[in-house]
Amino acid sequence: MLVALSIFAAIAAMGVGLLRSSVDTQDAVQGRLKAMGGINRLRAVMANDLAQALPRATRGPSGEEVPAFVGSATGFAFVHGGASALDAGPRPAVERVGYALVGGEWRRATQPMLDGTALGDGDRLAGEVTGAAIRYRDEAGNWSETWNSGLADRLPRALELRLTRTGRAPLVLLFLTAPTPPPPPGVEVPAP
Numbered sequence: 478m479l480v481a482l483s484i485f486a487a488i489a490a491m492g493v494g495l496l497r498s499s500v501d502t503q504d505a506v507q508g509r510l511k512a513m514g515g516i517n518r519l520r521a522v523m524a525n526d527l528a529q530a531l532p533r534a535t536r537g538p539s540g541e542e543v544p545a546f547v548g549s550a551t552g553f554a555f556v557h558g559g560a561s562a563l564d565a566g567p568r569p570a571v572e573r574v575g576y577a578l579v580g581g582e583w584r585r586a587t588q589p590m591l592d593g594t595a596l597g598d599g600d601r602l603a604g605e606v607t608g609a610a611i612r613y614r615d616e617a618g619n620w621s622e623t624w625n626s627g628l629a630d631r632l633p634r635a636l637e638l639r640l641t642r643t644g645r646a647p648l649v650l651l652f653l654t655a656p657t658p659p660p661p662p663g664v665e666v667p668a669p
């Protein structure tokens with residue numbers, strides 16, 4: 478009887494250890510899937526916005542002209558199409574959107590109205606970000622750490638975002654922007 482009880486106790490102890498290992502593995506997999514889902518959301522939102530970039534200048538809160546696409550090494554803002562109203566109210570199909578590193582978070586902000594307003598606080602797309610580095614590619618294939626559309630409302634051809642995150646490998650994402658439509662016949666385009 479004692480031998481049978483000791484064998485049962487050994488089997489039960491192994492079963493508890495196996496069950497604990499299974500639960501730990503499942504928790505680790507769930508955490509990894511959640512992190513991957515966040516990265517996929519970030520990638521999808523940015524790819525969607527940049528694919529619909531428009532060469533349209535706007536006006537700032539004081540009436541000053543704001544170029545269609547302005548970018549620095551740590552953030553950028555531009556006008557894009559495809560915006561929709563969540564409450565089915567009247568709203569233009571274009572909006573100005575900005576991405577920047579703010580307080581350890583990679584954030585996306587929008588303007589409530591295209592002209593005459595400033596970007597809002599925005600939504601968090603990624604947390605625990607310690608650094609952001611952005612490069613812009615022009616039509617000649619050259620990379621730069623800044624971009625200003627200027628009077629010609631030029632858009633970059635591509636954008637590279639490198640996010641440095643706490644305890645993780647750097648995340649490098651590449652995006653194409655919307656192709657610039659050709660000018661109407663007979664209209665000369667100023668050189669960049």
